[in-house]
Amino acid sequence: MMDDLQAILNENQLEGITQTEGPVLILAGAGSGKTRVLTHRVAYLIENKHVEPYHILAITFTNKAAGEMKERIHKLAGDSGEMVWVATFHVTCVRILRRFADRIGYDNRFTIYDTDDSKTVMKEVIRKLKLDPKRYKERYFLNKISSAKNELIPPEGYAAAAGSSPDVLLVARAYAEYQARLRSNNAMDFDDLLMKTVELFRLDAEVLNIYQSRFRYIMVDEYQDTNTAQFAFIELLARAHGNLCVVGDDDQSIYKFRGANIRNILDFEQHFPDAKVIKLEQNYRSVQTVLDVANSVIQNNRGRKEKKLWTDNGAGERVIYRQFDSGAEEALFIASDIAKQQRFGNFNYRDCAVLYRTNAQSRLLEEQFLVSNIPYRIVGGVNFYGRREIKDVLAYLKTIDNARDDLACRRIINVPKRGIGATTISRVADYADDVGIGFYQALQTLEEIPNIGRAKSKLNDFVLFIEGLKAEAEYLSVSELIKKVLELTGYVAELELEGTDEAKTRIENIDELVSKAVSFEKDYVGEDDDGRTMLSAFLEEVALIADIDRLEGDDDYVVLMTLHSAKGLEFDNVYLAGMEDGLFPSFLSITADNPDEEIEEERRLCYVGITRAKKRLVMTAAKMRMIRGETRYSATSRFVREIPKELLNGEVYEPRSYDNFTVEEEDDTVEEEKSVERKAHFRRTVPAPKKSPTTAATYQKKMSRDFGTKIEKNELDYAVGDRVSHQKFGEGEVLSINDGGRDFEVTVRFEGGNVRKMFASFAKLTKV
DNA sequence: GGTTTGAAACTTTTT
DNA sequence: GTTTCAAACC
Numbered sequence: 188m189m190d191d192l193q194a195i196l197n198e199n200q201l202e203g204i205t206q207t208e209g210p211v212l213i214l215a216g217a218g219s220g221k222t223r224v225l226t227h228r229v230a231y232l233i234e235n236k237h238v239e240p241y242h243i244l245a246i247t248f249t250n251k252a253a254g255e256m257k258e259r260i261h262k263l264a265g266d267s268g269e270m271v272w273v274a275t276f277h278v279t280c281v282r283i284l285r286r287f288a289d290r291i292g293y294d295n296r297f298t299i300y301d302t303d304d305s306k307t308v309m310k311e312v313i314r315k316l317k318l319d320p321k322r323y324k325e326r327y328f329l330n331k332i333s334s335a336k337n338e339l340i341p342p343e344g345y346a347a348a349a350g351s352s353p354d355v356l357l358v359a360r361a362y363a364e365y366q367a368r369l370r371s372n373n374a375m376d377f378d379d380l381l382m383k384t385v386e387l388f389r390l391d392a393e394v395l396n397i398y399q400s401r402f403r404y405i406m407v408d409e410y411q412d413t414n415t416a417q418f419a420f421i422e423l424l425a426r427a428h429g430n431l432c433v434v435g436d437d438d439q440s441i442y443k444f445r446g447a448n449i450r451n452i453l454d455f456e457q458h459f460p461d462a463k464v465i466k467l468e469q470n471y472r473s474v475q476t477v478l479d480v481a482n483s484v485i486q487n488n489r490g491r492k493e494k495k496l497w498t499d500n501g502a503g504e505r506v507i508y509r510q511f512d513s514g515a516e517e518a519l520f521i522a523s524d525i526a527k528q529q530r531f532g533n534f535n536y537r538d539c540a541v542l543y544r545t546n547a548q549s550r551l552l553e554e555q556f557l558v559s560n561i562p563y564r565i566v567g568g569v570n571f572y573g574r575r576e577i578k579d580v581l582a583y584l585k586t587i588d589n590a591r592d593d594l595a596c597r598r599i600i601n602v603p604k605r606g607i608g609a610t611t612i613s614r615v616a617d618y619a620d621d622v623g624i625g626f627y628q629a630l631q632t633l634e635e636i637p638n639i640g641r642a643k644s645k646l647n648d649f650v651l652f653i654e655g656l657k658a659e660a661e662y663l664s665v666s667e668l669i670k671k672v673l674e675l676t677g678y679v680a681e682l683e684l685e686g687t688d689e690a691k692t693r694i695e696n697i698d699e700l701v702s703k704a705v706s707f708e709k710d711y712v713g714e715d716d717d718g719r720t721m722l723s724a725f726l727e728e729v730a731l732i733a734d735i736d737r738l739e740g741d742d743d744y745v746v747l748m749t750l751h752s753a754k755g756l757e758f759d760n761v762y763l764a765g766m767e768d769g770l771f772p773s774f775l776s777i778t779a780d781n782p783d784e785e786i787e788e789e790r791r792l793c794y795v796g797i798t799r800a801k802k803r804l805v806m807t808a809a810k811m812r813m814i815r816g817e818t819r820y821s822a823t824s825r826f827v828r829e830i831p832k833e834l835l836n837g838e839v840y841e842p843r844s845y846d847n848f849t850v851e852e853e854d855d856t857v858e859e860e861k862s863v864e865r866k867a868h869f870r871r872t873v874p875a876p877k878k879s880p881t882t883a884a885t886y887q888k889k890m891s892r893d894f895g896t897k898i899e900k901n902e903l904d905y906a907v908g909d910r911v912s913h914q915k916f917g918e919g920e921v922l923s924i925n926d927g928g929r930d931f932e933v934t935v936r937f938e939g940g941n942v943r944k945m946f947a948s949f950a951k952l953t954k955v
Numbered sequence: 956g957g958t959t960t961g962a963a964a965c966t967t968t969t970t
Numbered sequence: 971g972t973t974t975c976a977a978a979c980c
Contacts (some may be wrong), residue, residue: 248970277970324964377970444968547965550971608956680969692961731970751968773967794969815965816971 192227196220203432203465204228207404209424210459211432212452214498214618217481217798218472218757221434225406226256228432229271230263232404240270244402244424247275248409251734252755256408272402275378276417277731280384282374287394287720291387293373296723298585298592299730300369300376303573305329307594308372312364314410318357328361335362336378337414337446339385342366345854381416388423399427409755410435410455414446422458431459433544437492438485441751441792453492470496470798472757474503476834481797488787497796508766508827508837509804513549514812521762521807522555525745528760529561534803536562538759540746542796544771547814548764549747556745566748572732575695576682577700581729583672584665586627587656588722593619593626600649603676607649611642627653666704673697690728703729750796758803761800763793765820766808786825793826905954912955 192201203213203224210768215221229245232238245260247253253273260268282297288295298307309325327511327607335341342363349355369375375383388395405425407413410433413421425431433455440449455940456462478496485491491548511517521541528534541552549565556563558907571577579602585595597616611758619629629636630650652675660668673679679697682690707725746758750771765771771793776785797804806827811820823839905911912918920936 250970275970380970441968442970447968547971549967556960570969604957606956749968771967775967789967813971 188447189216192231196227197469199467200224200227201471202940203434203467204231206465207232207238207430207432209429210462212410212455212459212462212464213434213467214492214494215434215436215467216470216494217436217439217795218470218498219467220469220471221408221467222252222256222259224467225408226259226263226432227405229260229268233264233267233271238404240264241272242403243271243406244404245271245406246279246408246421246522247273248412249755250275250278252408253278259918259933275731276354276420277380280380280420281727281731283384283394283398284380284387287387287391287535288383289486290391290394291383293370293375293383294591295516296373296589296719298372298374298589298595299380299727300374300594301573301730302377302754303578304330304374304594305365305376308368309361309365312361314369314575314800315364316357316360316743318361323357328358331358331652332362333378334363334446336376336382337416338383339416339419357716368505372625374591378416378792381420385416385423388420389951397425400423400425403428404430405432407433408435409453410437411437411440412447413451414448415451416446417666418451438488438494438791439754439795441795442790443755443788445634453490468494468496470498471500473498473798474500474802476503477800479796480506480804480830483831483834484790484826485794486883487829488790489783490787503802503834505834507803508558508807508830508835509805510808510810510823510837510839510841512810514809515555517764517807517809518551520553521552521764521805522559522561523816524758524805526559526561526761532643534760535747536743539762540748540753540756540758540760540799541764542748542750542753542799543764544750544763544773546749548770552747552764552850556747562742562744564744564746566746566752571699572729574693574696576678577698579678580669580672580697581698581726582875583656584668584722584726585678586653587660587668587672588720588726591625591627596627596630600646603678605649606645607642608744611639611646614638615646633867660720660722664704664708665722666701666708668722669701669704685771699955708932745858750792753799754795757799757801759801760803761805763796763804763806763810766806766824766827767812767823769819769821769825770812770814771826785940790826793824814858910955918955 192204200220204210207228213221213224215224225245229243232243232394233240240771245253245256247256248362253275257268257271257273259275260271262268262381264271272279280574282299284293285295287891288297306329309329312325312328313325335345335348339349342359345359345362346356371535401425405421405422410619410755411436412949421431421433433452435452437449437452440447443449452720456464466756467791471550475498478498482495494820509517509520511520524535525534527538528539529536543552546567553563553565574583579599581596582592585592586599593616597612600612615629615636616626622629624710630646633639633650639646644780656668656672656675658670663671679694682694704725707728708721711724713719750763769777772786772789776782776789779785801806808821808823809829811818813819827839907921907924909921910918911921
């Protein structure tokens with residue numbers, strides 16, 4: 188094996204693989220083959236060091252990274268690789284807590300709250316503490332609490348750690364109340380998963396011992412993004428044997444806002460004094476010019492571990508920079524350029540990615556991609572599992588699965604409308620609170636609840652409905668159960684009747700959830716050591732999925748996403764849009780109390796963006812941009828200005844008038860002329876496409892954007908005057924068919940005289 | 956109890 | 971410009 192390795196790896200990579208004992212820090216520059224080192228390291232441990240796969244733990248940040256690593260380990264080490272524990276921090280902690288959470292006072296069947304759920308709870312807390320919701324927003328408290336949890340500070344210790352100003356004391360109270368509510372709901376939020384696992388390890392030597400003796404070789408990917416809680420978790424586990432290998436790049440630390448502590452990687456040698464440090468500086472991804480640009484930007488940061496990426500991939504073209512008058516022109520250029528690259532056969536759509544600082548920027552880009560008929564997909568924005576219809580369906584499943592998820596139950600008790608109003612719900616909730624039982628539990632003792640009067644029978648119907656589903660859940664698969672719920676509640680039928688574009692999208696989302704359930708069932712091998720049902724396992728997997736994890740498939744489309752989402756990915760042809768001071772680096776970072784630190788974080792983000800490019804990199808900016816309905820004028824990003832001229836194709840214009848985000852009336856005339864000229868030139872080379880001639884095509888594209896599903900406007904197999912049959916309304920006569928552009932609008936008179944208009948693709952009418 | 960309408964907030968990044 | 975939330979109305 189060693190001979191093979193020597194042939195495909197450089198010296199430093201080899202060292203990273205074979206240095207298996209003791210603490211090791213691998214400083215892996217962007218594109219230096221760190222995943223390769225990690226996977227080969229695992230294989231090497233198994234095959235050459237005869238370590239039991241069972242004793243190896245590899246931790247990542249995203250499910251996607253974990254999946255890829257699993258796959259590659261499997262390829263290298265065969266079936267024994269299956270036994271290696273490869274998972275994200277969160278999944279790892281959940282697995283541990285599912286076995287032992289009872290030792291710290293939780294039920295092992297605790298539920299996991301997402302950010303939406305946390306928000307709902309925090310709203311209640313604010314109400315309970317009688318705070319002015321106008322003045323104190325949930326987000327404020329939740330951010331503070333999240334930071335505290337990432338620092339392993341419990342509610343009791345909050346005031347001591349943060350001071351004694353009135354605001355701090357208020358946060359401490361909110362934190363305590365919030366945590367008490369989670370506890371009584373038997374729920375944990377994302378941050379709890381880590382904090383509580385550390386708490387468990389610290390309080391229960393037996394449990395810690397179990398995992399210490401299991402995980403004898405530990406590897407952590409993206410170590411620069413670990414926070415204090417994650418560090419404590421790793422440190423506790425590694426303490427027994429000391430075989431800890433962390434891989435990361437301090438220049439790619441971009442999650443400070445989420446509690447990531449860059450000191451974890453910078454001080455690794457202090458934390459683990461006999462640590463071996465290995466630097467991977469040869470880049471296998473990008474051409475030299477891209478690396479030079481990346482180096483020229485990142486070297487402006489202080490307090491970093493000095494390294495210089497190099498490659499033997501060749502020099503490559505200069506990096507392109509273009510500044511436009513408006514965000515729309517910028518978007519038009521990017522779309523046109525991608526179309527051109529594709530037409531000339533330089534790049535496929537899938538080789539292109541557009542990266543930006545904020546999700547809001549995606550809108551303009553999306554519009555241009557629609558008009559230009561370029562297939563694309565947006566990552567991020569509203570999380571798939573955060574969509575209303577998905578949350579509704581999942582809330583049903585949660586209620587069926589675990590009667591203790593109050594939020595889930597309250598969410599769907601009146602969805603669809605059952606005539607159960609806010610007043611009734613809060614009376615039940617109050618009662619449940621007083622007695623100290625769960626919401627659903629309270630519903631089962633309706634007789635005891637005061638003041639619910641007429642609503643009682645409605646509530647009872649709901650309980651019977653859920654109980655019926657619970658009985659069915661015993662023998663139905665998850666996907667079957669979802670379909671059953673949809674059928675019995677009429678959820679989809681209701682959306683079909685609505686017939687709006689939005690309803691259509693919602694139905695597609697639900698379909699995707701069903702597909703997800705089906706594929707989950709296929710992979711599910713009953714790996715529940717704790718006697719959990721398949722339904723529980725499904726809900727858990729779904730709770731820990733991020734949007735980026737769904738990015739896959741062989742379709743040919745351009746990817747649009749934030750710079751944060753792009754970490755770990757690579758593309759032949761990359762566009763960095765919105766290179767403007769105030770947008771990137773963000774206004775908030777420039778005006779922060781500690782601007783140097785904040786801007787360094789932004790610069791690292793820029794570094795991440797640049798190093799995604801393999802062959803070609805294009806940076807763009809707009810002088811004028813609409814932000815929150817206001818027009819803002821910006822100068823070229825300071826990061827672009829940090830790039831030496833000889834590496835850039837394109838000039839950096841620096842009109843004084845755009846400084847400080849204000850417009851001055853006296854425009855530099857020379858500058859103005861240049862701008863006009865540039866604009867004219869741009870218009871000549873890339874004619875602006877007319878407004879989309881067929882709204883139909885545009886619409887279909889828009890519909891297909893998120894999930895790649897394709898809407899076909901099929902020919903209808905019935906005509907005016909035909910008898911047709913509808914699933915719900917029965918038979919009827921077709922009165923008229925209108926081509927509504929995106930779809931056919933069919934009017935039918937059903938038996939009983941009901942005349943209904945509906946879209947053909949929903950109604951699924953069949954000729955009789 | 957449900958629906959409609961208008962105001963207000965939102966925009967940094969997410970497991 | 972879009973979405974969310976509450977008050978007013980049905």
